[in-house]
Amino acid sequence: MDTSFRLMPEQASTFAPQVDLLYAFLLLVSGLLSVGIAGTIVWFAIKYRRKSTADRRQTPSHMLLLELSWIVGPFVLSMILFVWGAKLFFHQTHAVEGALEVNCVGRQWMWKFQHPNGRSEINDLHVPLNQPVKINMISEDVIHSLYIPAFRVKQDVLPGRYTSIWFEASKVGQYHLFCAEYCGVKHSGMIGVVHVLEPARYQEWLSDQSGGASLAGGSGRLFDQLRCNSCHLAGGEVSRGPSLVNLLGRTVPLQNGQKIVADENYIRESILRPAAKIVAGYQPLMPSFEGQVSEEGILQLIAEIKAMGQPEGRGPQGASPITDKPAGPGQTPSKPADQPEAVPKK
Amino acid sequence: MSSTVISPPNRNYLNVSYTVRSWLLTHDHKRIALLYLVGVTFFFVIGGLAAAVVRLELMTPRGDLTESETYNKLFTMHGITMTFFFLIPAIPAVLGNFLVPLMVGARDLAFPKLNLLSWYLYMLGGLLTMWSILAGGVDTGWTFYTPYSSTYSNTYVMATALGVFTAGFSSILTGLNIIVTTHKMRCPGLTWFRLPLFIWSMYAASLIMVLATPVLAAAIVLVGLERVLGIGIFDPAMGGDPLLFQHLFWFYAHPAVYIMVLPAFGVISELVACFSQRRPFGYSFIGFSSFAIAILGFLVWGHHMFVSGQSVYAGLIFSLLSFLVAIPSGIKVFNWTATLYKASISWETPMLYALGFVGLFTIGGLTGLFLACLAIDVHVHDTYFVVAHFHYIMVGGTVMAFLGGIHFWWPKITGRMYPESWARLSAILIFIGFNLTFFPQFILGYLGMPRRYHIYPEEFQVLNVMSSAGASILGVGYFFPMTYLIWSIFYGPVAPDNPFGHTGLEWQTPSPPPTENFAEIPIVTEEAYNFLPDDTRQKIAEEVPLVPVA
Numbered sequence: 094m095d096t097s098f099r100l101m102p103e104q105a106s107t108f109a110p111q112v113d114l115l116y117a118f119l120l121l122v123s124g125l126l127s128v129g130i131a132g133t134i135v136w137f138a139i140k141y142r143r144k145s146t147a148d149r150r151q152t153p154s155h156m157l158l159l160e161l162s163w164i165v166g167p168f169v170l171s172m173i174l175f176v177w178g179a180k181l182f183f184h185q186t187h188a189v190e191g192a193l194e195v196n197c198v199g200r201q202w203m204w205k206f207q208h209p210n211g212r213s214e215i216n217d218l219h220v221p222l223n224q225p226v227k228i229n230m231i232s233e234d235v236i237h238s239l240y241i242p243a244f245r246v247k248q249d250v251l252p253g254r255y256t257s258i259w260f261e262a263s264k265v266g267q268y269h270l271f272c273a274e275y276c277g278v279k280h281s282g283m284i285g286v287v288h289v290l291e292p293a294r295y296q297e298w299l300s301d302q303s304g305g306a307s308l309a310g311g312s313g314r315l316f317d318q319l320r321c322n323s324c325h326l327a328g329g330e331v332s333r334g335p336s337l338v339n340l341l342g343r344t345v346p347l348q349n350g351q352k353i354v355a356d357e358n359y360i361r362e363s364i365l366r367p368a369a370k371i372v373a374g375y376q377p378l379m380p381s382f383e384g385q386v387s388e389e390g391i392l393q394l395i396a397e398i399k400a401m402g403q404p405e406g407r408g409p410q411g412a413s414p415i416t417d418k419p420a421g422p423g424q425t426p427s428k429p430a431d432q433p434e435a436v437p438k439k
Numbered sequence: 440m441s442s443t444v445i446s447p448p449n450r451n452y453l454n455v456s457y458t459v460r461s462w463l464l465t466h467d468h469k470r471i472a473l474l475y476l477v478g479v480t481f482f483f484v485i486g487g488l489a490a491a492v493v494r495l496e497l498m499t500p501r502g503d504l505t506e507s508e509t510y511n512k513l514f515t516m517h518g519i520t521m522t523f524f525f526l527i528p529a530i531p532a533v534l535g536n537f538l539v540p541l542m543v544g545a546r547d548l549a550f551p552k553l554n555l556l557s558w559y560l561y562m563l564g565g566l567l568t569m570w571s572i573l574a575g576g577v578d579t580g581w582t583f584y585t586p587y588s589s590t591y592s593n594t595y596v597m598a599t600a601l602g603v604f605t606a607g608f609s610s611i612l613t614g615l616n617i618i619v620t621t622h623k624m625r626c627p628g629l630t631w632f633r634l635p636l637f638i639w640s641m642y643a644a645s646l647i648m649v650l651a652t653p654v655l656a657a658a659i660v661l662v663g664l665e666r667v668l669g670i671g672i673f674d675p676a677m678g679g680d681p682l683l684f685q686h687l688f689w690f691y692a693h694p695a696v697y698i699m700v701l702p703a704f705g706v707i708s709e710l711v712a713c714f715s716q717r718r719p720f721g722y723s724f725i726g727f728s729s730f731a732i733a734i735l736g737f738l739v740w741g742h743h744m745f746v747s748g749q750s751v752y753a754g755l756i757f758s759l760l761s762f763l764v765a766i767p768s769g770i771k772v773f774n775w776t777a778t779l780y781k782a783s784i785s786w787e788t789p790m791l792y793a794l795g796f797v798g799l800f801t802i803g804g805l806t807g808l809f810l811a812c813l814a815i816d817v818h819v820h821d822t823y824f825v826v827a828h829f830h831y832i833m834v835g836g837t838v839m840a841f842l843g844g845i846h847f848w849w850p851k852i853t854g855r856m857y858p859e860s861w862a863r864l865s866a867i868l869i870f871i872g873f874n875l876t877f878f879p880q881f882i883l884g885y886l887g888m889p890r891r892y893h894i895y896p897e898e899f900q901v902l903n904v905m906s907s908a909g910a911s912i913l914g915v916g917y918f919f920p921m922t923y924l925i926w927s928i929f930y931g932p933v934a935p936d937n938p939f940g941h942t943g944l945e946w947q948t949p950s951p952p953p954t955e956n957f958a959e960i961p962i963v964t965e966e967a968y969n970f971l972p973d974d975t976r977q978k979i980a981e982e983v984p985l986v987p988v989a
Binding site: 126138141150179182183274 | 502507508511578579580582584586587590591592674675676681682715716718720721722723724745746747748751754755758759762763765766769770772773774776777779780781782783784785786794797798801802805806808809811812813814815816817818820821822882885886887889890891892893894895896897898901
């Protein structure tokens with residue numbers, strides 16, 4: 094990690110130069126305004142000091158045109174800044190399709206990450222270069238916030254609800270990872286290192302001493318261990334529980350007539366509080382799994398559900414073929430549209 | 440200004456009685472203002488000492504001075520005392536209390552007993568908070584974010600929150616008093632557009648105090664319900680929503696920023712006008728911009744929550760509205776600057792503070808644009824950039840204005856002059872120390888150093904050392920006024936009635952004023968800023984007092 098003294102942070106994601114350009118523009122504008130105002134104040138304060146004989150005739154007490162100019166001018170300027178910042182933000186908050194999905198659980202005071210093939214790590218995050226990565230995050234206790242300054246990304250990590258960030262690393266190296274939301278005694282110790290690796294090295298790292306089975310699929314599915322399959326049949330047949338095949342992103346009709354789009358938060362709620370939203374045509378039979386399955390376990394179940402109905406041999410998102418060929422910022426690997434964020438972003 | 444030195448009047452509000460009882464049971468707004476001055480100074484010292492330890496700890500990247508637990512309690516104590524017990528009451532309850540009746544030509548505020556009650560509530564809240572700090576402290580940060588505060592923290596959260604809750608009522612009562620006084624107690628002829636701009640901004644700030652503070656009270660009660668009774672409101676483990684607290688908290692705490700800074704605007708308008716000997720340029724624009732800020736201030740709370748998990752579209756709206764706040768703030772800065780044009784400027788201490796304020800507030804305001812800008816905020820939210828920004832507003836703005844105002848009205852309050860050269864030296868030290876303390880923090884923040892970090896990566900050390908060095912200069916700068924102002928009460932030169940040649944009603948009373956302020960209720964025929972042309976000013980001012988004082 095580069096620990097030399099510097100005035101600007103490293104640029105290690107595709108967002109970084111975009112954010113820095115806007116920052117530079119803001120610095121320029123506010124620098125000019127500050128110097129202009131301070132300069133005028135000093136100039137007037139000296140020129141019109143009490144003892145000076147400067148011409149003070151016809152002192153205006155108000156000028157409508159001048160007032161309007163410093164209302165309209167700042168308005169136009171701030172609208173330019175608003176639109177610029179908002180467009181970039183919209184891009185930052187809408188992950189591209191087919192991003193590599195990494196799960197993240199925050200707790201006092203550590204970060205736990207799990208990659209699609211099941212490999213997990215604590216306070217370290219390995220990601221491939223030039224590939225969009227989406228991190229699905231949840232907290233087990235208080236609010237945390239995942240912050241990677243070199244990527245210019247930050248998102249609070251909430252208990253009881255999923256949030257996510259995405260980024261595309263653009264420079265191999267090691268970067269700080271901070272918790273940015275105050276979370277208790279060892280808040281400043283809730284830090285880690287992001288390792289950006291060449292895609293091939295990332296694959297190597299993934300397969301190296303892989304920590305157990307793949308997140309989705311494989312023999313030891315949590316879905317089977319918890320006997321979810323006794324009601325939610327894998328083949329998609331009608332049973333006591335609705336089929337979960339291709340559930341993510343699908344519109345689900347509920348018993349009360351509402352329709353909702355099934356996303357990660359909906360699945361999580363249905364595991365912990367099954368009675369909250371009953372799918373039309375089914376009985377509220379399912380028991381709550383609250384206390385029986387950890388946040389990591391729920392994330393794993395979601396990954397397994399996402400993988401259902403996908404062709405054999407294709408794992409979840411992350412297992413999309415990783416090649417040495419860098420995918421450009423706009424390029425997105427082709428993927429089945431099974432994600433909640435189906436908004437194509439550009 | 441005045442060449443004739445008037446001996447202090449035989450009877451004034453200070454020497455009318457010397458008993459402790461006469462102070463603690465006083466209904467006189469001027470005495471209550473002084474009680475508040477003692478209170479806010481006490482809490483400022485406590486909050487400042489906490490900051491000093493924090494800055495000392497941050498000299499090194501390691502945690503070698505305090506434990507993390509202690510560090511967290513220190514920044515919490517700094518934030519809570521400074522915000523709730525110094526910044527919010529400082530200008531409204533000290534200068535506002537003292538000046539509002541004088542400026543509107545009244546003998547007291549509308550509800551003198553409520554005014555005294557509000558001081559007692561303030562002290563009760565403050566002392567309860569101090570007790571909770573002595574008993575073991577609180578480590579939630581001044582923001583009390585849930586579910587950390589409501590479920591996880593093992594510190595004295597409820598005692599502290601109750602202290603803040605109690606002080607909130609004092610804020611509401613002060614606001615109510617100022618609103619009613621401005622409406623009902625103005626002397627004959629004092630129309631709205633003849634009022635000093637200080638009254639306009641105090642009025643706007645009072646509206647916020649009355650409307651926003653109850654929301655804080657509600658949020659604190661809800662935290663209490665969850666923490667004490669285990670009713671799930673914010674903790675998702677009990678079926679609550681942690682973001683609800685942030686919405687409630689910032690619905691109060693963002694407008695609260697304007698409770699702190701609007702009165703400062705009022706002070707600066709008075710200082711700039713007086714030391715320029717000119718009517719404030721664009722009087723009505725400055726006045727109405729206070730109301731624009733007060734109203735918009737209620738609509739931007741979500742800009743504290745861009746990365747909290749609130750809807751992206753809510754973020755867009757809050758960003759747009761936040762940019763709009765920049766416009767009325769800009770109006771003020773531009774108009775103050777324009778007031779200097781063709782003015783007759785003297786560089787006395789209060790003016791140094793005023794000019795310093797305009798510069799620092801400009802930087803604070805412009806960096807607010809960075810934070811309103813969504814994509815930049817994602818990066819700098821919860822970093823030292825935010826810390827630097829709000830200190831530029833709160834310290835560079837409110838504290839500078841408070842000190843400028845205290846120096847300006849000191850002759851009126853005490854009947855004594857402060858020592859000019861010491862005061863100028865302190866003002867310059869404070870300006871330099873402040874910038875050295877907080878400017879490096881903008882850079883630290885953009886580099887990515889998160890706030891509330893006890894231990895930090897070593898590459899951030901150089902900038903942290905600069906900041907701590909600046910803080911020591913700032914500390915010296917604050918220490919001087921506390922010393923020489925107390926000295927001046929006993930040994931300072933006796934102040935004339937109107938040492939700076941201001942035209943406001945408060946200067947038409949003796950220094951210090953009698954308990955009833957005015958022997959006869961004045962009748963106003965002109966606006967507050969009828970400064971005369973440079974050449975004739977001196978001559979006429981000596982011959983014809985604007986309002987006869989019996």
